[in-house]
Amino acid sequence: MTTSYDHFNLIFRGGTVYDGTGDEPFNADIGITGDRISALGDLSTATANDEIDASGMAVSPGFIDVHSHDDFHVLSSPDVEHNTLQGVTTLVVGNCGFGAAPYESAAGRLGELFKLPPGVTPWDGYAGYLATIDQVKPSLNVAALIGHNTLRLDAMGDSQEVPPSIDQVTHMAGWVAEGMDAGAVGFSTGLVYEPGRFSTTDEIAAVATVSGGYRGVYASHIRNEGEGLLKAVQEAIIVGEMSGCSVQISHHKASGSDNWGAIERTLEIIEAARERGLHVSVDQYPYTSGSTRLAAVLQNGAFSDGSGGFGLVKAEDVLIATAPGYPSHEGRSLESFIKEWDLPPEDAAQKILDEAGDDVYVVLFMMDEGDVRRVMAHPTTMIGTDGIPVGSKPHPRAWGTYPRILGHYVRDESVITLPDAIHKMSGMPADKFQLAGRGFVKEGAFADLVMFDPSTVIDTATYEDPKTPPVGMPHVIVNGVPVVRDGVHTHARAGRALRLGLE
Numbered sequence: 001m002t003t004s005y006d007h008f009n010l011i012f013r014g015g016t017v018y019d020g021t022g023d024e025p026f027n028a029d030i031g032i033t034g035d036r037i038s039a040l041g042d043l044s045t046a047t048a049n050d051e052i053d054a055s056g057m058a059v060s061p062g063f064i065d066v067h068s069h070d071d072f073h074v075l076s077s078p079d080v081e082h083n084t085l086q087g088v089t090t091l092v093v094g095n096c097g098f099g100a101a102p103y104e105s106a107a108g109r110l111g112e113l114f115k116l117p118p119g120v121t122p123w124d125g126y127a128g129y130l131a132t133i134d135q136v137k138p139s140l141n142v143a144a145l146i147g148h149n150t151l152r153l154d155a156m157g158d159s160q161e162v163p164p165s166i167d168q169v170t171h172m173a174g175w176v177a178e179g180m181d182a183g184a185v186g187f188s189t190g191l192v193y194e195p196g197r198f199s200t201t202d203e204i205a206a207v208a209t210v211s212g213g214y215r216g217v218y219a220s221h222i223r224n225e226g227e228g229l230l231k232a233v234q235e236a237i238i239v240g241e242m243s244g245c246s247v248q249i250s251h252h253k254a255s256g257s258d259n260w261g262a263i264e265r266t267l268e269i270i271e272a273a274r275e276r277g278l279h280v281s282v283d284q285y286p287y288t289s290g291s292t293r294l295a296a297v298l299q300n301g302a303f304s305d306g307s308g309g310f311g312l313v314k315a316e317d318v319l320i321a322t323a324p325g326y327p328s329h330e331g332r333s334l335e336s337f338i339k340e341w342d343l344p345p346e347d348a349a350q351k352i353l354d355e356a357g358d359d360v361y362v363v364l365f366m367m368d369e370g371d372v373r374r375v376m377a378h379p380t381t382m383i384g385t386d387g388i389p390v391g392s393k394p395h396p397r398a399w400g401t402y403p404r405i406l407g408h409y410v411r412d413e414s415v416i417t418l419p420d421a422i423h424k425m426s427g428m429p430a431d432k433f434q435l436a437g438r439g440f441v442k443e444g445a446f447a448d449l450v451m452f453d454p455s456t457v458i459d460t461a462t463y464e465d466p467k468t469p470p471v472g473m474p475h476v477i478v479n480g481v482p483v484v485r486d487g488v489h490t491h492a493r494a495g496r497a498l499r500l501g502l503e
């Protein structure tokens, strides 16, 4: 740990460094030159243009949010405050089968989250999307997955319930090739959503094979997180084995109280696949509630027989997060509408959709705390927010995921250790998604860093008041530039598009 430099742009002095490997921390100063960490060690005689006193504080790699839906949000709100203020320096967008390209299918038909902001020119494929990221320059880095639902809309239009023709599969595969060539990091599905839920395993594997040729990831919101959970995990593994992709099971959970505990079995299935040589891992947000489109909950029969992808969901466990044009609906439970309108759950949900349109999002309380902890503690689990920062009462995970793990689950509950938590938030996802030069604190790596106080860091976002930043996390650096300083966003736009395997 010596250096030939004696002057830096920025030095973190006296911090405890958690380097992203999962190893025990060490004390070191961190010297930054340009966009890189240029020295690590005792820099007490060195000078710098800018210094941060890190004594008593933890300094770690910036967090990599492996499960983001901010594909368009990074363009319309490029400060991306909900993420940057909680220490996130890189997003992996394009999850659950919803991607940013081809543009027409992404923006035209997939709702409010996927609207192009004014002043940004539409792109065609992923080369264009990633170029647009570099042009707009959000405050953090963006890596992209290619979304199956989006490609299926593009290939098949409105005739979604039939299998695709050979030509239509070729059309989808062509877009995956375009995306992977452009630097996308893999391919995603969302098999509880339309149109993906009409697809077969063979179709998915055929299209995913293109991603496998680049050693890309297959990330899946699996077909069933309720009573069909085990089969759905097995399907994701089969797609990995058929396509050559490494597998990422998104927001891993057992949904619906009848299915709680099934996580023990899924983790065994995952471990067995890893022993066979398949790289399978999962991600998680640290809450017992999820959030999704109300239309999808209804389509999956969650209020009737519970055999669909969400299991059985009780109306009192559903909160309206976002209802375009009906802000007074937001924050209310579905149960309250059932009483007011004297309708059964399905009809009340349908009435809300009829009034407010398809872009209604809900928060669903459907997980077991024991399962959440079991998933968190598993060595294959990394962290993602699954944030959907729209409407007035979005799920608090969009603002609170990382500080909630560091404060609640690491410090207060000892579910995982701090070095392990940092590894799950940085080094592990950087390796999985082939984000070269990211995810670790070491000489030569990109200077994506976060400083926090392990004794005070905590989330403050709640279901009632979900858009609040954490405490105890004062500084966030992206590519050597402070984007959060003393807990305040600097409006620096230091992010860039990340391309598979390239620095």
Ligand SMILES: [Zn+2]
Binding pocket: 095, 096, 190, 221, 250, 251
């Ligand atoms: Zn999902």
